[in-house]
Amino acid sequence: xxxxxxxxxxxxxxxxxxxxxxxxxxxxxxxxxxxxxxxxxxxxxxxxxxxxxxxxxxxxxxxxxxxxxxxxxxxxxxxxxxxxxxxxxxxxxxxxxxxxxxxxxxxxxxxxxxxxxxxxxxxxxxxxxxxxxxxxxxxxxxxxxxxxxxxxxxxxxxxxxxxxxxxxxxxxxxxxxxxxxxxxxxxxxxxxxxxxxxxxxxxxxxxxxxxxxxxxxxxxxxxxxxxxxxxxxxxxxxxxxxxxxxxxxxxxxxxxxxxxxxxxxxxxxxxxxxxxxxxxxxxxxxxxxxxxxxxxxxxxxxxxxxxxxxxxxxxxxxxxxxxxxxxxxxxxxxxxxxxxxxxxxxxxxxxxxxxxxxxxxxxxxxxxxxxxxxxxxxxxxxxxxxxxxxxxxx
Ligand code: SF4
Numbered sequence: 001x002x003x004x005x006x007x008x009x010x011x012x013x014x015x016x017x018x019x020x021x022x023x024x025x026x027x028x029x030x031x032x033x034x035x036x037x038x039x040x041x042x043x044x045x046x047x048x049x050x051x052x053x054x055x056x057x058x059x060x061x062x063x064x065x066x067x068x069x070x071x072x073x074x075x076x077x078x079x080x081x082x083x084x085x086x087x088x089x090x091x092x093x094x095x096x097x098x099x100x101x102x103x104x105x106x107x108x109x110x111x112x113x114x115x116x117x118x119x120x121x122x123x124x125x126x127x128x129x130x131x132x133x134x135x136x137x138x139x140x141x142x143x144x145x146x147x148x149x150x151x152x153x154x155x156x157x158x159x160x161x162x163x164x165x166x167x168x169x170x171x172x173x174x175x176x177x178x179x180x181x182x183x184x185x186x187x188x189x190x191x192x193x194x195x196x197x198x199x200x201x202x203x204x205x206x207x208x209x210x211x212x213x214x215x216x217x218x219x220x221x222x223x224x225x226x227x228x229x230x231x232x233x234x235x236x237x238x239x240x241x242x243x244x245x246x247x248x249x250x251x252x253x254x255x256x257x258x259x260x261x262x263x264x265x266x267x268x269x270x271x272x273x274x275x276x277x278x279x280x281x282x283x284x285x286x287x288x289x290x291x292x293x294x295x296x297x298x299x300x301x302x303x304x305x306x307x308x309x310x311x312x313x314x315x316x317x318x319x320x321x322x323x324x325x326x327x328x329x330x331x332x333x334x335x336x337x338x339x340x341x342x343x344x345x346x347x348x349x350x351x352x353x354x355x356x357x358x359x360x361x362x363x364x365x366x367x368x369x370x371x372x373x374x375x376x377x378x379x380x381x382x383x384x385x386x387x388x389x390x391x392x393x394x
Pocket of ligand 1: 133134136137138140141142143147179180181211
């Protein structure tokens with residue numbers, strides 16, 4: 001591992017992940033090679049890690065598939081079991097323990113699944129599960145009820161009926177390609193899916209939810225970007241969890257996407273001993289923002305099966321948020337949110353700065369202790385804009 005001063009992140013140090021001595025640069029920088037040579041067995045992992053006895057035992061009967069790209073494996077510390085990246089990618093015997101709360105489908109997605117490949121929870125958007133395959137199976141994955149089940153791309157008949165479902169639901173404005181990771185599809189397949197969805201008149205935009213810029217940034221090659229930009233608007237929903245994941249290769253991938261007009265948002269998940277500290281969140285957010293990625297959410301980890309040891313408390317997350325509030329720019333500050341287990345939707349959190357209320361006056365003490373009051377005009381003064389009806393169907 002080499003440390004360099006990156007062009008893309010100013011003076012901050014980022015990693016350039018070099019290949020192991022027996023792998024050529026051309027292979028290392030090939031997404032196909034990374035995919036084909038992914039680590040899946042104990043033997044594969046033993047080449048990259050010095051595994052403890054406990055870690056070796058975790059390979060005996062994992063409940064969730066194990067798979068990691070060589071690139072992402074190289075980002076983790078070879079020896080230290082407490083390394084943050086190692087906690088994300090290596091199975092743990094703690095996955096077999098149930099201490100607090102464990103659900104196979106924590107977001108209640110199966111009850112909002114009108115079609116095998118569609119999750120439709122909100123009125124104007126839905127998730128289209130185009131594949132169950134990921135390059136890396138993150139140990140905290142919230143969709144273990146679907147991912148890594150070896151179904152890969154949808155059957156032809158299911159694909160057609162999924163498109164018909166979107167066509168028949170005129171309120172759908174956004175389609176979120178998800179899975180699994182949509183960027184594990186071939187370029188041609190991905191372009192075809194996008195073209196088919198954009199033939200549906202009421203769809204305004206497509207989002208691609210992907211972890212590829214983190215775990216295999218070489219996937220963001222020019223051919224992919226040139227093909228995708230013909231279909232704008234396409235939003236990228238990324239999933240960086242730790243500042244170390246922003247390597248030079250990732251930075252180059254994000255720069256290519258930004259230069260070609262793709263808006264990018266990051267959704268981080270709080271993970272125990274990985275990123276649940278204001279210093280880590282700040283470092284990640286600032287790196288991403290500089291690379292034109294908006295830090296969008298910091299999620300409470302869902303109580304997916306085998307994740308008790310990876311989850312943090314809501315109190316811990318609130319402390320991290322409060323420590324950053326006001327000190328980190330609004331652009332760099334992700335929204336703290338929790339999904340109500342069972343499918344209740346999102347709950348957003350903000351620090352409460354209101355001290356009390358008297359009549360129409362509300363009193364506040366801000367993040368650095370300065371106090372002030374806000375006096376609301378009378379309810380009789382509140383007007384409804386005259387052109388509301390003009391925009392009702394927009
Ligand atoms: S990339 Fe996403 S869907 Fe795939 S295992 Fe990780 S969290 Fe789950």
